[in-house]
Amino acid sequence: MxxxxxxxxxxxxxxxxxxxxxxxxxxxxxxxxxxxxxxxxxxxxxxxxxxxxxxxxxxxxxxxxxxxxxxxxxxxxxxxxxxxxxxxxxxxxxxxxxxxxxxxxxxxxxxxxxxxxxxxxxxxxxxxxxxxxMDVYRPKWIPFLFGSMMAILILLYWTMLRSLKPLKTLAEQIRRFGEGNMDVSTKSEKRDEIAFVANQFDAAAKKIRAMKEARTLFMRNIMHELKTPITKGKLSVALMNGGEEEEVLRRAFERMEQLIQEMAEVEMITSQSLDLNPDVCDLKTMVNDVSTLLFIENDRRVQFVCHPCKVIADCKTLTIVIKNLIDNGLKYSPDNSVEICCKKGVIQVINKGEPLPKNFEEIIEPFAKGEPNHSEDSFGLGLYIVKSILDAHGAELDYRYEGGRHIFSIRGLKPAK
Incomplete structure (x- = not known):
């Protein structure tokens, strides 16, 4: 206990x-x-x-x-x-x-x-x-008093246990709410302090649900409304005859499209609370899928420096994690390459580069940028998405800078047999 x-x-x-x-x-x-x-x-x-x-x-x-x-x-x-x-x-x-x-x-x-x-x-x-x-005084009130006090004590104990019992239900509902189940209710008709806390939490949960639904609707409407003008803009740019103005517009539309894609990933993570389907995930297969997504044709850009491994995770979302880490490494590496390693269930993505200009805790915040000279290529959502997905898996993203190399380590995933 x-x-x-x-x-x-x-x-x-x-x-x-x-x-x-x-x-x-x-x-x-x-x-x-x-x-x-x-x-x-x-x-x-x-x-x-x-x-x-x-x-x-x-x-x-x-x-x-x-x-x-x-x-x-x-x-x-x-x-x-x-x-x-x-x-x-x-x-x-x-x-x-x-x-x-x-x-x-x-x-x-x-x-x-x-x-x-x-x-x-x-x-x-x-x-x-x-x-x-023999006339000896034997007080009869002693056993009566003892019995009365014991009965009152047991009654108070039983009453307090009944009053505190809703705490277990409240704790279970809060746990479920913390795990992402928004359809919980802790409303109570009682008038004690526990009922007051339960009703306050119920009101807060309803408010959070309403805010989340409003935010989700807002994000989806924004992304939907932006896709149409971006598509039209890209078509218009494609019809231009070239020149510096075309290049500026093309990069602007590509950046807007990239932002919408990253916002869609964030929306998927936060709105659906990642409904995970654990399975055996092969790291080599995921890296091959990522290479296809990122149009990496040269195998030397992404290399395994140790044997690949298999872990238990949601393969779809873990692939997004690997993609963002590899994409991040390719963008900030001077030789445009990354190394992949897996030892005892710890997956490492390694790339060369200068030390981070900020603390790692700041870098993983949304819209944070790693290096100023690459700020135009990223919106700073990649590592935030990585951390959010790993948090849902009960894993963590560890970072260290050693020997001129950035080493991102995924810890806490269960190795597959």
């Missing part, structure tokens, strides 16, 4: 409180028992002295003398002995020596039940048992 969980802390608090309540009850009972024992010790000493005095008087009938002093002679002690509890088998230090000796040598035995003390006087010929009424 998670030690930081509220349920773990609640259970721990309940167990600690129950243990403390039981300990308090036991200590209270023992305190009353100790007080009762002290009172019984005093009564035993008093009654034992009185009984000896009555016996020594030797005037009149002994039974009547005992009765006159509040004592009672038991005619048939053997009939009740089995129901009595013998006490002070080992005399306490508070007893006088004469009493202790009589107890130890068996001439005096002391018993008790809930209402009386019994003194068995054992002689050489016969035994006599004298009963003395």
């Amino acid at each position: 998670n030690r930081h969980s509220l349920f773990f802390k609640l259970n721990l608090f309940f167990l600690f409180t129950v243990a403390a309540l039981i300990a308090f009850f036991v200590m209270t009972v023992r305190e009353f028992e100790a007080q009762e024992l002290h009172l019984i010790e005093k009564k035993v000493l008093h009654d034992e002295a009185e009984i000896r005095k009555i016996i020594l008087e030797e005037v009149g009938d002994p039974e009547k003398r005992f009765k006159a002093r509040g004592y009672r002679v038991i005619e048939y002690p053997e009939t009740i002995k089995s129901d009595l509890k013998q006490i002070f088998r080992h005399p306490p230090s508070s007893f006088p020596l004469i009493v202790s000796e009589r107890i130890l040598d068996g001439r005096l035995k002391i018993y008790r039940d809930s209402d009386n003390l019994y003194f068995e006087l054992i002689g050489p010929d016969h035994s006599t048992m004298i009963a003395s009424p």
Whole structure:
């Protein structure tokens, strides 16, 4: 169990409180028992002295003398002995020596039940048992109080568990929302704090869904509206007779078309939350597909410097990752070539070049540019798309600059057997 969980802390608090309540009850009972024992010790000493005095008087009938002093002679002690509890088998230090000796040598035995003390006087010929009424205060409120407090504690514990139970449902809905499932609802009709949080999250989720739908509609409309004039513009440029103006227009339309393509990839990633279909992906096959997409005819531009490998991933989106990394390497490499390597499931795309002018964390942000002299060839969405796709796979993009080479490493993909 998670030690930081509220349920773990609640259970721990309940167990600690129950243990403390039981300990308090036991200590209270023992305190009353100790007080009762002290009172019984005093009564035993008093009654034992009185009984000896009555016996020594030797005037009149002994039974009547005992009765006159509040004592009672038991005619048939053997009939009740089995129901009595013998006490002070080992005399306490508070007893006088004469009493202790009589107890130890068996001439005096002391018993008790809930209402009386019994003194068995054992002689050489016969035994006599004298009963003395005992009025000891035994508070009945202690077990009642203990039972009431335990019942209240259990009721509070059960009530709190019921109140906190919606937290698990809320956490599960938030997890699903975080994984991209926008069709979640946490609306609650209750009035406690958890219901307030659930309703606030439900309102926020609805607002995010509405904003996402509006953004998706806006992006798609923009891309749709831009495609038609760009296509017409490219056709018009193709009919021109050449010259510097034609080249400027052609590059402008190509850049706009490239931007729309990259925006379409970003839209696919963010709007659909990448519905991944994991499969065995062969790196060599993906590189061949990328070479076809990028019109790379010279095999020397993309070279394997170690054996290709296979990983478990969504092959379609992973191909986009490889394409963007290779395209990025070709653009920024002075020899217009990249190297591919795969070791233990870690895919590396390597190219020569000068150190990055910015931190890697800044480069992977959308619309960031790697090198100023190549800014006109890129809109800075390539690495952002790579990172977004890898995040959806639970993988990461690592970067280091070593020996005049940029090394981009894809870590966290499961190697295929």
